[in-house]
Amino acid sequence: MAPEDKLNQPDGVIEHDGLLWKPKEGATSSVEEFLAARALCIELHDDADWNPWVLNDRAKDLERAQQIMGEWTRAEPGHRPMTKKQIDAMMARQDREFKARQAADRERCDRDRLRYDQSASMRGCLCSNISLGWSSNCMKLPDCAMAHAFRQWTRADALNRWPNTTAPSHS
Numbered sequence: 001m002a003p004e005d006k007l008n009q010p011d012g013v014i015e016h017d018g019l020l021w022k023p024k025e026g027a028t029s030s031v032e033e034f035l036a037a038r039a040l041c042i043e044l045h046d047d048a049d050w051n052p053w054v055l056n057d058r059a060k061d062l063e064r065a066q067q068i069m070g071e072w073t074r075a076e077p078g079h080r081p082m083t084k085k086q087i088d089a090m091m092a093r094q095d096r097e098f099k100a101r102q103a104a105d106r107e108r109c110d111r112d113r114l115r116y117d118q119s120a121s122m123r124g125c126l127c128s129n130i131s132l133g134w135s136s137n138c139m140k141l142p143d144c145a146m147a148h149a150f151r152q153w154t155r156a157d158a159l160n161r162w163p164n165t166t167a168p169s170h171s
Contacts, residue, residue, distance in 0.1 A: 037065035
């Protein structure tokens with residue numbers, strides 16, 4: 001939205017994150033309360049992706065924020081919220097697109113699996129399944145990168161970090 005558009009907005013209309021908002025008739029919340037409620041709703045729903053309990057833990061805050069947001073409406077000329085039928089159609093389209101991407105990924109993995117040569121891979125990773133050799137019950141590290149990093153740490157970094165110690169013997 002151009003800066004001059006902000007100047008030509010009717011009273012009570014605010015622009016936030018590229019969207020126009022206006023209070024509904026009889027609204028009691030301020031602009032600041034609306035913006036804080038909107039930010040809280042977005043934050044809580046984002047957090048719910050990794051913490052499923054956050055919506056229950058903050059249910060009272062979320063309910064109050066939704067009440068405040070319910071006092072406001074979009075103010076773009078001609079704006080109409082999507083109907084349930086439109087939302088269902090949009091979600092069905094997104095599901096189809098996701099399944100198509102998933103099928104393409106599966107096909108690619110199947111093609112790659114046919115080309116995979118385990119013996120060549122093992123020859124390229126000389127330190128695969130090395131033994132640390134600290135005891136008869138020594139730990140095996142199947143991950144080449146981890147084994148290499150651990151070996152480097154025990155031989156060189158240990159002496160550099162703690163000069164009064166010696167590296168473990170690899171007998």
